[in-house]
Amino acid sequence: MGSITTEAKVGLFILIGMLLLGYMTMQVGQRGVGIKKGYNVDVVFDNVAGLNKYSSVQIAGVEVGRVEDILLKDGKALVRLRITPSVTLEKDVSAAIKTRGVLGDKYIEITPGTRGMAALEPGEQIRNVERQADIDRLLNQISAIADDVKTVSGTLSNVLGGQAGQDSIGGLLENMQALTRNINSLVVSNEATIRSMLLNAQELTNNLNRVVVQNDDKVGEVIENLRGASREMEKTFASFSQIADEVNRGEGTIGQLMKDNTTITNLNKTLASLQEVSDKINQGKGTLGKLVNDEETVNNLNQSLSGINRYVTKAEQFRTFLGYRGEYLWDKSNFKSYLDIKIQPKQDQFYLLGLVSDPRGRLTVRDYTPTGNVTTRTEEWDKSGLLFNVQIGKRFRNVVLRGGILESTGGFGMDYMALNDRLKLTFEAFDFSSDRNAHLKGYADVQLFKYLYLTGGWDDFISNRGNSSGFVGFSIRFEDDDLKYLLTSTPIPK
Amino acid sequence: MIKLVDVHKSYGKQKVLDGLNLAIEAGKTTVIIGRSGGGKSVLLKHIIGLIKPDSGHVLIEESDITRLSEKDLNEVRKKFGMLFQEAALFDSMTVGENVAFPLREQTKLKDQEIRQIVADRLRAVGLSGVEEKMPSELSGGMRKRVGLARAIALHPRIVLFDEPTTGLDPVMTEAINQLIMDTQKNFNLTCVVISHDIQSIFRIGHKIAMLYEGRIIEYGTPEEIRASDNPVMRQFLSGSVDGPIKVT
Amino acid sequence: MKPFSASLDYVGRTVMHYVEEMGRIMTLFFSILFWMMRPPLKARNIFKQMEFVGVKSIFVVVLTGLFTGMVMTLQGYHGFRLFGAETMVGSTVALGMTRELGPVLTSLMVTARAGSAMAAELGTMRVTEQIDALYVMAANPIKHLIVPRVIASVLMVPLLTVVANFVGIAGSYFVGVNLLNINEGDFINNIYKMLELNDIYSGLVKAAFFGLVLSVVGCYKGFNTTGGAEGVGRATTQAVVISSITILVSDYFLTAIMF
Ligand SMILES: Nc1ncnc2c1ncn2[C@@H]1O[C@H](COP(=O)(O)OP(=O)(O)OP(=O)(O)O)[C@@H](O)[C@H]1O
Numbered sequence A: 001m002g003s004i005t006t007e008a009k010v011g012l013f014i015l016i017g018m019l020l021l022g023y024m025t026m027q028v029g030q031r032g033v034g035i036k037k038g039y040n041v042d043v044v045f046d047n048v049a050g051l052n053k054y055s056s057v058q059i060a061g062v063e064v065g066r067v068e069d070i071l072l073k074d075g076k077a078l079v080r081l082r083i084t085p086s087v088t089l090e091k092d093v094s095a096a097i098k099t100r101g102v103l104g105d106k107y108i109e110i111t112p113g114t115r116g117m118a119a120l121e122p123g124e125q126i127r128n129v130e131r132q133a134d135i136d137r138l139l140n141q142i143s144a145i146a147d148d149v150k151t152v153s154g155t156l157s158n159v160l161g162g163q164a165g166q167d168s169i170g171g172l173l174e175n176m177q178a179l180t181r182n183i184n185s186l187v188v189s190n191e192a193t194i195r196s197m198l199l200n201a202q203e204l205t206n207n208l209n210r211v212v213v214q215n216d217d218k219v220g221e222v223i224e225n226l227r228g229a230s231r232e233m234e235k236t237f238a239s240f241s242q243i244a245d246e247v248n249r250g251e252g253t254i255g256q257l258m259k260d261n262t263t264i265t266n267l268n269k270t271l272a273s274l275q276e277v278s279d280k281i282n283q284g285k286g287t288l289g290k291l292v293n294d295e296e297t298v299n300n301l302n303q304s305l306s307g308i309n310r311y312v313t314k315a316e317q318f319r320t321f322l323g324y325r326g327e328y329l330w331d332k333s334n335f336k337s338y339l340d341i342k343i344q345p346k347q348d349q350f351y352l353l354g355l356v357s358d359p360r361g362r363l364t365v366r367d368y369t370p371t372g373n374v375t376t377r378t379e380e381w382d383k384s385g386l387l388f389n390v391q392i393g394k395r396f397r398n399v400v401l402r403g404g405i406l407e408s409t410g411g412f413g414m415d416y417m418a419l420n421d422r423l424k425l426t427f428e429a430f431d432f433s434s435d436r437n438a439h440l441k442g443y444a445d446v447q448l449f450k451y452l453y454l455t456g457g458w459d460d461f462i463s464n465r466g467n468s469s470g471f472v473g474f475s476i477r478f479e480d481d482d483l484k485y486l487l488t489s490t491p492i493p494k
Numbered sequence B: 001m002i003k004l005v006d007v008h009k010s011y012g013k014q015k016v017l018d019g020l021n022l023a024i025e026a027g028k029t030t031v032i033i034g035r036s037g038g039g040k041s042v043l044l045k046h047i048i049g050l051i052k053p054d055s056g057h058v059l060i061e062e063s064d065i066t067r068l069s070e071k072d073l074n075e076v077r078k079k080f081g082m083l084f085q086e087a088a089l090f091d092s093m094t095v096g097e098n099v100a101f102p103l104r105e106q107t108k109l110k111d112q113e114i115r116q117i118v119a120d121r122l123r124a125v126g127l128s129g130v131e132e133k134m135p136s137e138l139s140g141g142m143r144k145r146v147g148l149a150r151a152i153a154l155h156p157r158i159v160l161f162d163e164p165t166t167g168l169d170p171v172m173t174e175a176i177n178q179l180i181m182d183t184q185k186n187f188n189l190t191c192v193v194i195s196h197d198i199q200s201i202f203r204i205g206h207k208i209a210m211l212y213e214g215r216i217i218e219y220g221t222p223e224e225i226r227a228s229d230n231p232v233m234r235q236f237l238s239g240s241v242d243g244p245i246k247v248t
Numbered sequence C: 001m002k003p004f005s006a007s008l009d010y011v012g013r014t015v016m017h018y019v020e021e022m023g024r025i026m027t028l029f030f031s032i033l034f035w036m037m038r039p040p041l042k043a044r045n046i047f048k049q050m051e052f053v054g055v056k057s058i059f060v061v062v063l064t065g066l067f068t069g070m071v072m073t074l075q076g077y078h079g080f081r082l083f084g085a086e087t088m089v090g091s092t093v094a095l096g097m098t099r100e101l102g103p104v105l106t107s108l109m110v111t112a113r114a115g116s117a118m119a120a121e122l123g124t125m126r127v128t129e130q131i132d133a134l135y136v137m138a139a140n141p142i143k144h145l146i147v148p149r150v151i152a153s154v155l156m157v158p159l160l161t162v163v164a165n166f167v168g169i170a171g172s173y174f175v176g177v178n179l180l181n182i183n184e185g186d187f188i189n190n191i192y193k194m195l196e197l198n199d200i201y202s203g204l205v206k207a208a209f210f211g212l213v214l215s216v217v218g219c220y221k222g223f224n225t226t227g228g229a230e231g232v233g234r235a236t237t238q239a240v241v242i243s244s245i246t247i248l249v250s251d252y253f254l255t256a257i258m259f
């Protein structure tokens, strides 16, 4: 043991420690954060109660990613997903929050979109979100309807039981037959319209299908209700066939009804006018027609929609930050404090308003020339006064340029952001007076925790007044949502 | 060169230095004597800025070190070497590392050269070959000599010795006195020596100062001191129990 | 009225004393930062301290971690079994170790071993004038004595925490799977499921902070020792008490910030 040097022992220990740490993090990392690689996709939910950071993201039960972050955005939950690089999501995928296990762990289920559709780009948002609450309501309504249907069909079968009922039904059927014939001709003459209608219906059923698949239990309930209803219907149909037989045999009122042309003429007339209306709509006649066919309306609609869009994104982009910064100037054994509000109306642009308390105060030099021409120069240190910061800044990728009033004098600054904005290197220059060197300042901020930054640098480093001093300190910066809403909901003059 | 002006220092109610004035000449050896507990070590620490006076000034080559920042004081201290009363060797380092310490800190000499100087200084204090020992393995007198070797390792311009010969045998005492005198002469050093050893005082001192009740009551050449008729001085030199200096 | 105002005075002075002490520790902390950035730092000094704080503490830390993991498993097992959730024991221990017990117990052990030694060593150097000797040789004692100790502690305590976490979980595995016959797959899978990288990392950040606390407090107490051997003893005791309390209290706030 004696021959092993201190350095070797320490080195060995560090090696072992790092290996253990590496082993543990790799073990945990495999399932913990899971995917270091991969791309981000956002999705907004009304409510993500129970969903956690690193919750699973699945397609058909296969894990394809993890929840990277959950943020509050305009009162909704913005969930940032990290998806394995090998998985592509179509633009029309939809996302839903599901529950699994006894403990009720939440995860995100993604339903694949249409094959061959363009893929979501990294950073894009999944537009289709199944909103749990709405579907609950929908399903409740459906089952209520099914109940209604059951009652109606029950009554119907009762009604149809009697002879009088059978008779009237017979007549009804006659009319229907004629009607179908007419409808047929209508269909033939409006093939295109019908086809598009059918396509819409198909889409609707697709959507419904998806809803149904994802709400198995509830759907089961509904189907149970429907089954009850259909049993009643069966009875009804039995009565129908009985009537039909009678009609075939030419018995009762039905024979007469069939011969009666007036009924059919009436029906035909009705159908003709229906056709007329739909033609008119097509040709843009009548109010409704105009509305539907008018280019201008469409444009207006589009415009107002994009207007709303713009407003919404503006509110989303608008951010405000509050910050405090303390610097311990060790050559002066003093504390310099900064308090500021950063208003960021756009991603890459901001305004900075702040107060600075500088224990060194500010030097003001006054030249005073009385009637004689001897100039007296007075220098005053204003120790109590606060200094102001009013700056406007713009960000170009990693570089932020800003300028305006720095510590109550004109100046500018430059920040270089690195490591995902966790490291900020700053250079500032201000106070360009002719009788002294400009105030130059350089420092670095490192993010320690969410809101806490460690800072260190050199203040006034070319000072010729002995103000040069290194400093260390900390700063606290956080986003203030209340302030933001206050600012965006108050009308801003354009 | 070194000037103490109206220096006051109290610990609690006890006035240790009470308006002390003393001028120490450059390139000479000044010996400070005084009764045990009289404040000699405290005085020495004022000269090198380890203790700040309650009031008064300490001037080292015209700069008042009571007013200096720690940084500037450090620059002044680079002119100094000091032997502490209890040697104050770094007990986590070997003897060799102790003597090499000021060389490592203040010069850019190579290891080989440093080792050479260390061996040289240790030989001068009669301790050749103890480089690898730890201070705790040395006797009190040996420690003191290592401390001496460390104090003069750099040949600083001013050296402060707090009782360099206390606890040494007569032969060693003479050897150390010789060493102090030689180095002082060869490098034209300014030396301040605290000593209780009457023989040594007269042997090495160009000037002798007597500290009594917080002030310098006598200051002069050895001859002047020997001829002094100050009763305190007389009692001190004769070592009598009777006189103005009370033992109790 | 007299005793009343006297006691008020006492309270006031005691509070002021602590506030002043806090201020002095902060001042020391800033000068440590200052000297840390003044090269050259002697690598050898730092390595020596790393050996003392780190390597020589491995044994106590391993023992502490191991038995903590084992005891927690044993205790947790009986509780969890009531709900038939004994497979959760491992993950509970793993979370507890990485987040709280690993860093806290490790730094308490290091405080007792190394923090106290720092106070004693620096205290002895103070009362035997070795610190004065450093000043005399124009060598700043903060840079020479304190900076290496602080650097070593901030680096080594997290590393020791890693060791404690690992043996703690290993001990839990041994007791749980080998002695209590908990299903191995479930035991391990639950650890994987519950434990996240952040738990480990935030525990290490805590440990680094505690390393800072125990070394700065230990050095502060030692550096400002007065009153001979007795003073050294007092400095040592106070260093351990203040460090331990600070570690436990700041752990609460760190947890509140991090999780
Ligand atoms: N740090 C301190 N706190 C309180 N009192 C002190 C302190 N340092 C010295 N003193 C007091 O100051 C007086 C002078 O002490 P000093 O060490 O200067 O004596 P000295 O003249 O060197 O004595 P000796 O010849 O025995 O070394 C002593 O009475 C001592 O009690």
Ligand SMILES: [Mg+2]
Pocket (backbone or CB within 6 Å): B040, B041, B042, B085, B162
């Ligand atoms: Mg003394």
